[in-house]
Amino acid sequence: MWSLKSWQGRFTPHPLPSGEKLRAYAGWCNAVEGNTTFYAIPPRETAASWAQQTAPDFRLIPKIPKRITHELRLSGGEDELRIFLDAIEPLGPRASALWIQLPGSFGPDDLGVLSRFLRTLPLSFRYAVEVRHPDFFAAPRALEAVLAPLRAEWIPFDTTAFFDTPPTSDAERDAWTKKPRMPRRDTALTDHPIVRYLGRDDTARTVAGWQPWVATVAGWLREGRSPTVFLHTPDNADAPELARRFHDEVRVLVPELPALPEPAPLPVEDEPLTLF
Structure with a gap:
C-alpha cells in the first residue's frame, strides 16, 4: 500500500x-x-x-x-x-x-x-x-x-494496543470486526525480523502502544540485526508520519541508525492572478 x-x-x-x-x-x-x-x-x-x-x-x-x-x-x-x-x-x-x-x-x-x-x-x-x-x-x-x-x-502482528479498549470511531469499529486479536511476540529467529503493529486513531495511544517495540527494535539493531517495522492505524491516514516518528524514537536509542529519506516538498499552488 x-x-x-x-x-x-x-x-x-x-x-x-x-x-x-x-x-x-x-x-x-x-x-x-x-x-x-x-x-x-x-x-x-x-x-x-x-x-x-x-x-x-x-x-x-x-x-x-x-x-x-x-x-x-x-x-x-x-x-x-x-x-x-x-x-x-x-x-x-x-x-x-x-x-x-x-x-x-x-x-x-x-x-x-x-x-x-x-x-x-x-x-x-x-x-x-x-x-x-x-x-x-x-x-x-x-x-x-x-x-x-x-x-x-x-512475522508477529501486534494488535494488543488496538484491542485494549473498545473502538471509538467508524474506522476503529470496522477494524474491530476484521483484524485478528494477536499477542505481542518479540522473538527474532533471523537477522531480518519483520514486525506489524496496529495502533489506534488517537496518536498518543498509538505511540504509547509502540513503546515496547522501540526498545525491542533498538536491541535488535545493537545485535547486528536489520529489522523492518510496519505501522498501521485503523484508517492509516497518518501512517507515513507515524512511521518516521517511530524511526526517530529508535534513533534516539541507536544514534548510528541512518535517517529516513527526506520527502520532496509538495508543490505550492500558484496564487490567482489579479490586476493589481
Whole structure:
C-alpha cells in the first residue's frame, strides 16, 4: 500500500500518474508491504516499474498470492508459484523477503505442509511467515523448530494496543470486526525480523502502544540485526508520519541508525492572478 487517497496532497503530490506513486511514497519510508501481490500476480512490467521507482536498498516485501496460501494451503501450487517468482524477478534486491501469510485455520497440525513448502522454495530469497492460529502462540516452539533451521522469520502482528479498549470511531469499529486479536511476540529467529503493529486513531495511544517495540527494535539493531517495522492505524491516514516518528524514537536509542529519506516538498499552488 503506497497510494492511499488520504495521503494525496498531504504526504504525496496530487495528482500523480500511477507510475510515480511508489516513488513519492519512497520519499517518506524505505519499506512497504507488498499487499497487491496477495490478490493478484502482477505483470513483470509492473514489478519493473516498482524497481525503477525505488532505490536498490528499498524493501518491498511481496506477499505470496492467496491462491497458494489460502486456497491451495501450500499444496499443489507449483505452477502459480513459478509464475509469481518470475513476475517479481525484476525487483531484484528490493524483494528483501517473501511474505507467507497463512489463514487463521492453518494450525499446528499443518506444520508438516509448511515445512515441505519452505524446503521447495529457491534459496535466492529470504522468507517470512505470518500465522494467525492461536495455538502457535500458546506453544511457539513447534513453529520455531520449523522456521529457524530454514532461516525463515516469524512475522508477529501486534494488535494488543488496538484491542485494549473498545473502538471509538467508524474506522476503529470496522477494524474491530476484521483484524485478528494477536499477542505481542518479540522473538527474532533471523537477522531480518519483520514486525506489524496496529495502533489506534488517537496518536498518543498509538505511540504509547509502540513503546515496547522501540526498545525491542533498538536491541535488535545493537545485535547486528536489520529489522523492518510496519505501522498501521485503523484508517492509516497518518501512517507515513507515524512511521518516521517511530524511526526517530529508535534513533534516539541507536544514534548510528541512518535517517529516513527526506520527502520532496509538495508543490505550492500558484496564487490567482489579479490586476493589481
